[in-house]
Amino acid sequence: MSRGHLPVADRADVRRAMxxxxxxxxxAFTTVLTLNALAAAAGLAGPWLLGRMIDDVRAGDGVAAVDRLALLLLLCALAQLFLARWARYAGHRFGERTLARVRERFVDRALALPASVVEHAGTGDLTARGTSDVTIVGNTLRDAGPMLLINLVQALFLAGAVFLLDPLLGALGVLGLTPIWLALRWYLRRARDGYLAEGAATSDVAEILAATAAGARTVEAFRLQERRTAASRDALEKSRRTRFYTLFLRSVFFSAVEVSYVLPVAGVLMIGGALHTSGGMSLGAVVAAALYLHQLSGPLDEILVRVEQLQSSGASFARVEGLARAPRTAGEADGADPDGDRIDVTGVRYSYDGGAEVLRGVDLTVTPGERLAVVGPSGAGKTTLSRLMAGIDAPTVGTVTVAGVPVVNLGPERLRRQVVLVTQEHHVFLGSVRDNLRIAEPAAAEGQLWKALAAVGADAWVRELPEGLDTPLGQGGCRADASQAQQLALARVVLADPHTLILDEATALLDPTTARHTERALAAVLEGRTVIAVAHRLHTAHDADRVAVMEDGRLTELGTHAELVAAGGAYAALWHSWHGDPPEDGKASV
Structure with a gap:
């Protein structure tokens, strides 16, 4: 299945989110701005007091006057230091709280994404956004944001101070900053697209590495090492090119800026010197103006560095906020809510991304409370059919409905209460056994947890753990093996208590005895609910109310176990092969 990327928020969306x-x-934001303004105001006193000292000395004033000005200069410097520290502390606290909101919103949106959207985009893109992009945004909120505010206020105050000293010198100073403005415009026109391309390339690298690592055994089995290595090399080369492009932008931008810093200071000294010679300005005013403009290079340089960082973090923030623009199910808009549990598959055809059809005209009705087994050879379309009935994918042609409502139109929360798909792939989350179970039902009492574990045959090994339900699992704790992880996942299903449960070889990692016990226990717990099992062990089909046989994307047989065995068709051949008995008509097994 080809991979795409999740959406990216546009500039307007990013501004609204900010x-x-x-x-x-x-x-908190107002407090940060106020403290920064006070710190910048305290910093303005230094050059002005120094200019007064020069004029007082030239005028022949005594040492006492200079000492008083020096004391004031020291007090202002201490006040600026205190206020700047306080402002940075407040800014960091604001940044951390804001980052927490960004993370929580990202997680909420990621969990609300339809499974089909995540699978089409690939886990690499979502992982890159949730890790590196969120980290970049966090660093900006914690460090770049407060520093940008501090230096922006300082730069405005310094420029204003030069205008107050002399409007002509102020205008000259601003004119000298024109090359910086031109370089900034050149950079901003190109930076966002460059950083978005870099982020997309990073997602591609993460996706291909994750897919190769997850399917390492398959890659080895089919001798695909060279092909996967070549694909990884191509992705890394694309990532390298995008990173070199953004490096080129930064190199040109900062080189032009560094050269431009000396222009306003030199211009003020030349014009100010001429005005002083003609008696139009005091020497102290010229020195103060030059010092203000020299000081301006500090916060201005910091601002430009942060502006560059904001381009990177802005692109990351656009990718993080892009989840809000990801496709949602129609049910979220129309409030679809089925009144009943009957599933109807009508004239369904399906192909992955325009490829060959995997399902070819399937018609099937599953009544409430029925236990249906879906069997057939590998590649027959069993898993694809289960995904359509679970609402993960939408059929290319035809409909899959629950009580007349298309399954794909159900919002994620409603869908999870209606239909749950359980596959062979299970995850043990970091935390205790109790935490792993309460993901399905946060309000579950301890008795409910033990009942769910007992239903899937997992209560015995959980009781043997050092701390029982409170035993940590995963890294740093007890490591659950594949069958235990599968049982935990099934226990979560029991707690979720869905109307319809689809098991896609969900007990494949259990030994046959445990699998049979678990499936029968689940059937007892879910009595009265619909259970659809994609079966690879035919004892599951034997216990089902009906059996659906899939061959080459078509539903070829449908009936009870006894009826299909008596019919002597494909299912009968599979059944005799499973038991090691040759079919009576001598046909080969499917």
Whole structure:
């Protein structure tokens, strides 16, 4: 299945999201701005007091006047230091709280994504956004954001101070900054697209590495090492090119900026010197103006560095916020809510991304409370059919409905209450056994947890753990093997208590005895609910109410176990092969 990328938020969406974050903590943001303004105001006193000292000395004033000015200069410097530290502390606290909101919103949106959207985009893109992109945004909120505010306020105050000293010198200083403005415009026109391309390339690298690592055994079995290595090399080369492009942008931008810093200072000294010679300005005013413009290079340089960082973090924030633009199910808009549990598959055809059809005109009705087994050879379309009935994918042609409502139109929360698909792939989350179970039902009492474990035959080994339900699992704790992880996943299903349960070889990692016990226990627990089992062990089909046989994307047989064995068709051949008995008509097994 070809991979795409999740959407990216546009500039307007990013601006709205940033304003929402500020509004969520307006008081803290206002405090940060106020403290920065006070720190910048205290910093303005230094050059002005130094200019007064020069004029006082030239005027022949005594040492006492200079000492008083020097004391004031020291006090202002200490006040600036205190206020700047306080402002940075407040800014970091604001940044950390805001980052927490960004992370929580990202997780909520990721969990609300339809499974088909995640699978089409690939886990690499989602992982890159949730790790590197969120980290970049966090660093900006914690460090770049507060520093940008501090230096922006300082730069505005310094430029204003030069205008107050002399409007002509102020205008000259601003004119001298024109090359910086031109370089900044050149950079901003190219930076966002460059960083978005870099982020997309990073997602591609993460995706191909994750897919290769997860399918390492398959790669080895089919001798695909060279092909996967070549694909990884191509992805890395693309990533290298995008990173070199953004490096080129930074190199040109900062080189032009560094050269431009000396222009306003030199211009003020030349014009100011001429004005002083003609008696139009005091020497102290010229020195103060030059010092203000020299000081301006510090915060201005910091601002430009942060602006560059903001381009990278802005692109990352656009990728993080892009989840809000990801396709949602129609049910989220129309409030689809089925009144009943009957599943109807009508004239369904399906192909992956325009390829060959995997399902070819399937018609099937599953009544409430029925236990249906779906069997057939590998590649027959069993898993694809289960995905369509679970609402993960939408049929290319035809419909899959629950009580007349298309399954793909159900919102994620409603879908999870209606239909749950359990596959061979299970995950043990970091945390205790109790935490792993309560993911399905946070309010579950301890008795409910033990009942769910007992239903899937997992209570015995959990009781043997050092701390029982409170035993940590995963890295640093007890490591659950594949069959135990599968049982935990099935226990979560029991707690979720869905109307319809689809088992896609969900007990494949269990030994035959445990698998049979688990399936029968689950059937007892889910009595009265619909159970659809994609079966690779035919004892599952034997216990089902009906058996559906899939061959080459078509539903070729449908009936009870006894009826299909008596019919002597494909299912009968599979059944005799499973038991090691040759079919009576001598046909080969499917």
């Amino acid at each position: 304003l929402d974050l500020v509004r969520a903590d307006t008081r």
